[in-house]
Amino acid sequence: MIENIEKMVKVAYDAIDDKLGEDTIILNVGKISSVADYFIITSASSERQVKAIAHNVEDELKKNDVCVISKEGQDTSRWILLDYGDVVVHIFHDDERDVYSLERLWKDAPNVDIDNLV
Incomplete structure (x- = not known):
């Protein structure tokens, strides 16, 4: 069982790291949007790796009794979005990351250092 949102972010981040996600960043969007508290953004060099990262995030969070609310992009594996409500x-x-450039779109959201989060 996950005690707080920051712990959920840490579990997801570690799951991404286990599958070698690249250039992973955490944005604290909670003060500028009602969509979520945190966005975790990562990338991979192949569709297979994108899918593997997504599966690992889902598996690791599920082990902690956290289930995905909604997911998009599984069919093409070019951009998979996993919505956990607050994360x-x-x-x-x-x-695709270069095309959509979420970091630029959410530039007012502060970056979070994973070591300072939990």
């Missing part, structure tokens, strides 16, 4: 995980293929 939204974006897993991009490298090419």
